[in-house]
Amino acid sequence: MGYRITLIPGDGIGPEITDVVKECIEATGVEIEWDIQEAGECAIEKYGTPIPEKTLKSIEENKVCLKAPLTTPVGSGFRSVNVYIRQHFNLYVCLRPFKFYEGVRSRYSNIDIIVIRENMEDLYAGIEFQQGNKETEELIDFIEKKIGKRINRDSGISIKPISITNSERIVRFAFEYARKNRRKKVTAIHKANIMKFTDGLFLDISRRVAHEYSDIEFEDKIVDNMAMQLVQKPELYDVLVCPNLYGDILSDLCAGLIGGLGLSPGANIGEDIAVFEATHGSAPKYKGLNRVNPSALLLAGIMMLDYIGESKRATKLEEALADVIKEGLYLTYDFRDPGDTNYVGTREMGRAIVEKVREKI
Numbered sequence: 001m002g003y004r005i006t007l008i009p010g011d012g013i014g015p016e017i018t019d020v021v022k023e024c025i026e027a028t029g030v031e032i033e034w035d036i037q038e039a040g041e042c043a044i045e046k047y048g049t050p051i052p053e054k055t056l057k058s059i060e061e062n063k064v065c066l067k068a069p070l071t072t073p074v075g076s077g078f079r080s081v082n083v084y085i086r087q088h089f090n091l092y093v094c095l096r097p098f099k100f101y102e103g104v105r106s107r108y109s110n111i112d113i114i115v116i117r118e119n120m121e122d123l124y125a126g127i128e129f130q131q132g133n134k135e136t137e138e139l140i141d142f143i144e145k146k147i148g149k150r151i152n153r154d155s156g157i158s159i160k161p162i163s164i165t166n167s168e169r170i171v172r173f174a175f176e177y178a179r180k181n182r183r184k185k186v187t188a189i190h191k192a193n194i195m196k197f198t199d200g201l202f203l204d205i206s207r208r209v210a211h212e213y214s215d216i217e218f219e220d221k222i223v224d225n226m227a228m229q230l231v232q233k234p235e236l237y238d239v240l241v242c243p244n245l246y247g248d249i250l251s252d253l254c255a256g257l258i259g260g261l262g263l264s265p266g267a268n269i270g271e272d273i274a275v276f277e278a279t280h281g282s283a284p285k286y287k288g289l290n291r292v293n294p295s296a297l298l299l300a301g302i303m304m305l306d307y308i309g310e311s312k313r314a315t316k317l318e319e320a321l322a323d324v325i326k327e328g329l330y331l332t333y334d335f336r337d338p339g340d341t342n343y344v345g346t347r348e349m350g351r352a353i354v355e356k357v358r359e360k361i
């Protein structure tokens with residue numbers, strides 16, 4: 001059976017890593033009809049928007065999308081096309097695996113952490129009051145009158161909503177993920193000691209949901225302590241479930257543990273739609289130079305294969321990538337020490353992965 005999947009090659013280095021990833025996925029033998037769509041800076045001239053209606057329609061129809069990085073246009077109405085896609089399709093889960101592959105330059109080894117981040121609310125809900133606006137002053141007056149707290153009148157204000165509904169579904173997703181993937185422990189991240197009504201709520205819900213999964217260990221950690229623990233003893237952690245802001249920050253911390261964003265894929269998942277992406281940006285300075293590492297988008301493609309039920313071939317593809325990294329012969333510049341010129345281009349690394357896949361399938 002063939003799959004129809006939306007493919008967004010995106011901006012900057014996007015098209016060249018997309019070509020390589022397509023070839024690697026096709027080498028697994030999974031039959032995919034790619035529905036190629038535009039988004040990002042490259043769409044603006046043609047459609048007048050970085051996220052054309054036909055691209056949204058394609059994602060809605062195909063339900064699965066693989067997306068290369070998009071340049072966020074400076075000065076347009078969009079804060080970020082990526083955030084827009086998440087909000088538009090209610091993709092409430094951000095799933096990011098961080099795994100150490102032998103051969104990668106890193107201070108750590110033995111890392112295999114999953115960060116599951118709530119994608120819709122918290123301080124990222126976009127509910128902001130600009131300093132000096134009439135509405136902001138009214139809000140300050142309201143707060144002073146209602147709860148007697150003084151706020152400097154020259155403040156800007158961002159609102160942090162955390163709901164039972166979103167907390168419950170993200171924590172449940174984390175436990176279901178842990179169960180399905182034979183993970184042992186879920187750690188809920190919060191700052192409930194300070195933010196009792198938002199992070200406190202997230203923690204209460206996490207504890208309540210944890211009771212339903214007695215086969216999986218549960219613990220909670222205050223976010224600042226968690227940041228230190230991840231640096232000191234990352235091998236103790238398995239699945240982390242976080243509200244939006246802490247998830248964003250800890251994700252990049254974890255990316256740093258495994259060798260950087262070049263190896264960090266992500267999935268944004270809703271009830272029936274999922275968008276898979278590399279988490280690095282479009283690196284415009286390397287556009288068209290056949291220089292950058294295709295691994296993050298390839299790992300996103302591997303997550304996508306797993307999501308559509310092609311787990312065996314996903315594993316083979318991941319093994320092929322792991323072998324190429326371990327052998328160390330065909331790797332892009334970012335795998336090397338600064339000054340070491342013994343590297344290959346994006347296409348050459350891709351070719352080595354394709355050959356490995358063919359040996360395994």
Ligand code: NAD
Binds near residue numbers: 068071072278291
């Ligand atoms: P970036 O991730 O594009 O690049 C920062 C640096 O990281 C690059 O100069 C390069 O040295 C390195 N790098 C990134 N990807 C690499 C790869 N695959 N292989 C090797 N090295 C790599 O971040 P930026 O320069 O801050 O952002 C550029 C554009 O990308 C901006 O418009 C930004 O908004 C956008 N962006 C998009 C996404 C996304 O689409 N998911 C994510 C982040 C940034």
